Amino acid sequence: MTKSRFLLLLFVIVSKSIMGQQYSTTGDFDRISKATFGFGLNTYFGELSSASTDTKIQLGLSTTLAYEHLFTDNIALRASLSVYTIKGYDSLSVETARIRRNLSFKATNIEFTAQALYYAFRHPQSGYKDRAFANPYVHLGFGVTTNKPKTSLAGTDYDLRPMRLEGVEYGNLALVIPVGVGVNFFINRNVDLQLEVQYTAALTKYLDDVSGNYRDASSFADPIAAKLSDRRVELGFPPAVAGDARGNGTNDAYLRLGFRLGYYLPTSLYGKSSIRCKVEKKTR
Numbered sequence: 001m002t003k004s005r006f007l008l009l010l011f012v013i014v015s016k017s018i019m020g021q022q023y024s025t026t027g028d029f030d031r032i033s034k035a036t037f038g039f040g041l042n043t044y045f046g047e048l049s050s051a052s053t054d055t056k057i058q059l060g061l062s063t064t065l066a067y068e069h070l071f072t073d074n075i076a077l078r079a080s081l082s083v084y085t086i087k088g089y090d091s092l093s094v095e096t097a098r099i100r101r102n103l104s105f106k107a108t109n110i111e112f113t114a115q116a117l118y119y120a121f122r123h124p125q126s127g128y129k130d131r132a133f134a135n136p137y138v139h140l141g142f143g144v145t146t147n148k149p150k151t152s153l154a155g156t157d158y159d160l161r162p163m164r165l166e167g168v169e170y171g172n173l174a175l176v177i178p179v180g181v182g183v184n185f186f187i188n189r190n191v192d193l194q195l196e197v198q199y200t201a202a203l204t205k206y207l208d209d210v211s212g213n214y215r216d217a218s219s220f221a222d223p224i225a226a227k228l229s230d231r232r233v234e235l236g237f238p239p240a241v242a243g244d245a246r247g248n249g250t251n252d253a254y255l256r257l258g259f260r261l262g263y264y265l266p267t268s269l270y271g272k273s274s275i276r277c278k279v280e281k282k283t284r
Contacts, residue, residue: 030128038261039062039063040084041060041257042085042254043057043060043254044088046252047088056092058087061084066078066080073123080113081111083111085106086207088104088106100232100235102231103151103246107150109145109148110146111144111145111176114141114142118138119184138179139179141179142178144175147174149161149208166214166229178201179199181197182195182197190264192264194262196260200253200254200255211247211249212246215229
């Protein structure tokens with residue numbers, strides 16, 4: 001066999017092999033990162049609120065912006081930034097002791113959390129477009145919140161933390177541990193709706209500026225601080241004795257019920273593209 005005939009034969013064999021196989025993309029792209037934005041209602045648990053004895057639930061509003069990235073078929077990590085309000089009033093209680101204490105607070109705080117989410121149903125191999133219509137999940141994380149309780153006196157708002165009403169100096173930041181459950185609903189190819197309940201335990205007793213004991217009124221250099229420390233006298237009761245219990249010393253918490261709309265991003269902030277082109281190999 002001459003060299004030219006050998007090369008011709010080799011060309012024919014390779015050509016047939018190539019024609020016998022086809023490589024084609026499915027036209028689908030997998031997205032594993034999404035941005036979410038939502039709103040919620042908050043209720044606070046602490047010395048100035050009790051679900052069993054208050055005459056109504058004390059609600060505040062929240063708004064949240066988050067970024068979520070799927071690291072495995074079931075587990076995602078989410079970073080969230082929220083602005084939320086909480087409040088509490090002794091005047092809404094049916095307990096005599098709290099009504100006489102007559103304390104109140106309100107706060108607008110900023111919260112940042114990092115959370116791990118575990119989805120009940122795995123991310124499909126065929127891509128995000130084939131995800132489950134309803135996918136329950138649980139989440140757990142940690143974070144930090146600002147701590148800026150205020151109260152009103154004669155129509156004026158006062159920052160409570162700098163006043164040290166119980167003689168305790170606490171920071172304007174506090175660690176928090178959020179835990180919750182939710183359901184992720186398929187809206188369309190690129191959009192999800194998440195309904196979520198989150199309980200957040202704060203590692204501080206002073207989200208409401210109430211925890212310990214009354215100070216001696218004469219120890220305050222600021223007369224406004226003295227009035228805000230003991231508001232029993234506004235209702236005609238005798239002033240509290242220094243050292244009497246003002247709070248019960250437990251850490252505070254808050255509960256959030258909300259929704260988020262999530263949009264699947266074409267690229268990932270994690271450092272990798274979240275687009276993974278599916279390629280199929282077809283053999284005739």
